[in-house]
Amino acid sequence: MTDTLRTGRSHPHPEPISGASYSAAELMPGNRRVALLDQRLLPTIERYELISRCSDVATAIKTMVVRGAPAIGVTAAYGLVLAAGEAQGTADFMAHMRAAAAELLATRPTASNLAHAVRAMLALAETIRDESVSDRCTRLADAAREYHAADVAACKRMGELGARAMPDEGVILTHCNAGALATGGYGSALGVIRAARAAGKRVRVIACETRPLLQGARLTAWELSRDLIPVTIITDSMVAQLMRKGGVHACVVGADRIARSGDVANKIGTYSIACLAKAHQIPFDVAAPWSTVDLACVDGTFIPIEERDPREVTHPSHGDTTLSIAPEGVTAMNPAFDVTPASLIRAIYTERGVVSPVGPEALAKLALLGS
Numbered sequence: 001m002t003d004t005l006r007t008g009r010s011h012p013h014p015e016p017i018s019g020a021s022y023s024a025a026e027l028m029p030g031n032r033r034v035a036l037l038d039q040r041l042l043p044t045i046e047r048y049e050l051i052s053r054c055s056d057v058a059t060a061i062k063t064m065v066v067r068g069a070p071a072i073g074v075t076a077a078y079g080l081v082l083a084a085g086e087a088q089g090t091a092d093f094m095a096h097m098r099a100a101a102a103e104l105l106a107t108r109p110t111a112s113n114l115a116h117a118v119r120a121m122l123a124l125a126e127t128i129r130d131e132s133v134s135d136r137c138t139r140l141a142d143a144a145r146e147y148h149a150a151d152v153a154a155c156k157r158m159g160e161l162g163a164r165a166m167p168d169e170g171v172i173l174t175h176c177n178a179g180a181l182a183t184g185g186y187g188s189a190l191g192v193i194r195a196a197r198a199a200g201k202r203v204r205v206i207a208c209e210t211r212p213l214l215q216g217a218r219l220t221a222w223e224l225s226r227d228l229i230p231v232t233i234i235t236d237s238m239v240a241q242l243m244r245k246g247g248v249h250a251c252v253v254g255a256d257r258i259a260r261s262g263d264v265a266n267k268i269g270t271y272s273i274a275c276l277a278k279a280h281q282i283p284f285d286v287a288a289p290w291s292t293v294d295l296a297c298v299d300g301t302f303i304p305i306e307e308r309d310p311r312e313v314t315h316p317s318h319g320d321t322t323l324s325i326a327p328e329g330v331t332a333m334n335p336a337f338d339v340t341p342a343s344l345i346r347a348i349y350t351e352r353g354v355v356s357p358v359g360p361e362a363l364a365k366l367a368l369l370g371s
Contacts, residue, residue, distance in 0.1 A: 012048050017148045018185030021226075022046070024071040025148075025184075027078045031141040032085060034078045038065050039181055041319055043222040054083035054100045061107040061114075064213065068182020069256040070151050070289055073113030076104045077144035080121040084140050088133045097125045109304045110265055110337050112257040116291040117147060151184030154289040154351035159191030162252060162287050162349040166192065169202040170249030173239070176210045176267035177219035178254025178287065188254040188287040190223060192349065197229055204230040206248060210267060211236055212313045212334065236269050243280040251277050255288035255348075262342030262358040263300030264288075268335055274344040286340075287349040295367060300339035308334045 012035045013026040026035045033050045034057060041047055049065060051057055057079030060066055066075050083100035090096045101118045108114055121140060128139050166172060172193055176182075179190035186194065196203050205224055210216035217233045224231040234242060242248055251273060257265040264270075264286050277284040297303055313332035315322050326332065347356035352366040 012050065016185075017145060017152060018180060019152060020180055020185055022180070023185055024066050024068065024181050025075040025078060027081060027141060027144060027148075031081055031137055034075070034082065036060050036066050036075065037181070039067060039219060040064055042181075042218050045319065052082065054079045054086060055103060057082060058103045058107050061104070067108075067215070068177060068254070069111035069113040069292055070155075070183040070188065071181065072108055072111050073117035073291060074144075074148045074151060074184050076114050077117045077121050077147045079104055080118065080125070081137060081141045081144050084125065084137045085133070087136075093129050093136070094126060097122060108306060110256045110306045112294045112297075113289070113291045120147065148184045151289055151291070152186055154291075155183050155186040155188055155191040156195070157351040158188060158287050158289065158349040159186065159193075159195035161354055162192030162285060162347075163195035163199050163201070165250075165283070165285065165347060166196040166201055166203060166252075167249045171204050171206055171247060172196075173206040173208070173242075173248045173251045173273070174220060175208045175216060175236075175251075175253050175270050175273055177215040177223070179220060179223040181219050181223060182254060183289075187223070188289065188349075189252045190220065192252050192285070192287050193224075193229065194227065197227075205232070206242065207231050207233050208236050208239065208269065208273070209233055210269065212316060214316075215267070236272075239273055240276050243276055243282060248277075248280075248282055251282060251284045253284075253286055255286050255292050256337055257297065257303050258286075258288060258293045258348065258363075259297040259299045259303060260295045260360050260363060261299035262345065262348070262355065262360065262363060263303070264340045264342070264345060264348070265300065265303045265305070265337045266340065268338050271338040271340045271344075274340045278344050283346045284340075284344055285347050285349065286345055290350045290352050290366070290370065293350070293363060293367075295363065300341065303337075303339055305338070306336040308336050310334050 087096045179187035207216040207220040310332040314326040342358040355362040
């Protein structure tokens with residue numbers, strides 16, 4: 001069951017872990033509902049969906065109610081809390097949990113954080129399988145909230161590290177949305193920008209619109225404008241000309257998966273920006289929590305790239321409005337992500353430290369910090 005709650009600027013959760021007046025996902029008190037801010041409706045409508053079934057959480061991830069790799073991981077963790085509650089009276093608790101996990105994992109194959117969160121929750125479920133239904137739900141809810149809080153802390157730490165490398169004054173270009181809406185709170189790439197502003201750096205932001213779903217125009221601009229951070233939207237095709245004219249001083253983006261080689265999968269269009277940054281001698285950085293790093297993935301060629309519905313390109317929609325912009329019968333390509341080679345990236349900022357130069361050796365050293 002899903003309830004819709006129109007909230008204006010009021011948050012349905014009394015104490016959101018995000019630490020902000022809005023958040024992508026929160027587990028409501030009582031552990032029976034997950035509040036998801038419907039990002040498909042922003043910036044015009046701020047509406048939360050209150051979801052009580054794990055299968056509906058999976059649908060929400062698949063249909064982009066919630067998006068952004070870290071936020072997807074947090075949401076999946078909360079979905080498995082709901083699954084544990086649904087397991088009451090089920091003979092095989094772990095069979096139920098594994099089925100719920102499989103449904104969640106099938107939603108967005110590129111995001112590494114999704115599998116990271118699901119594995120952690122399933123491992124805990126295995127250890128508490130013989131406890132009462134109530135105790136299982138409480139233990140899993142506590143773990144999911146800890147996972148959420150750890151992501152917020154990670155964003156603030158990587159923001160602090162990345163801010164040091166940002167110019168004291170100038171324009172930072174970002175692509176897609178890697179802010180509080182895409183994470184547990186604060187943001188990865190936008191966390192770097194927020195931390196730079198907090199440190200007194202006079203930076204302004206260029207947000208690429210990010211076709212076809214316009215996460216930059218709709219979400220990044222919405223977040224930054226709420227924080228009174230100067231932001232200008234450009235179409236994706238304007239990047240080269242803007243860089244040629246000296247209008248960009250640094251680039252920072254988020255990531256959905258980072259391979260052992262340092263290759264980074266991010267929203268489609270990121271690779272183009274990295275190539276242009278290299279051509280114009282502009283630093284190109286990535287900010288992502290360690291849960292985005294997939295050391296089992298050798299390099300970018302092994303990162304699965306999600307192919308989405310071509311109608312997102314030919315029939316863009318917002319709310320109840322759909323616009324046809326292509327002739328009937330003409331299809332479109334719609335890969336959701338591309339891969340930026342490590343050689344184009346100056347640094348990757350994680351909560352464990354800075355990866356620079358970007359490559360397997362630096363990632364391996366940070367991996368040891370968690371062993």
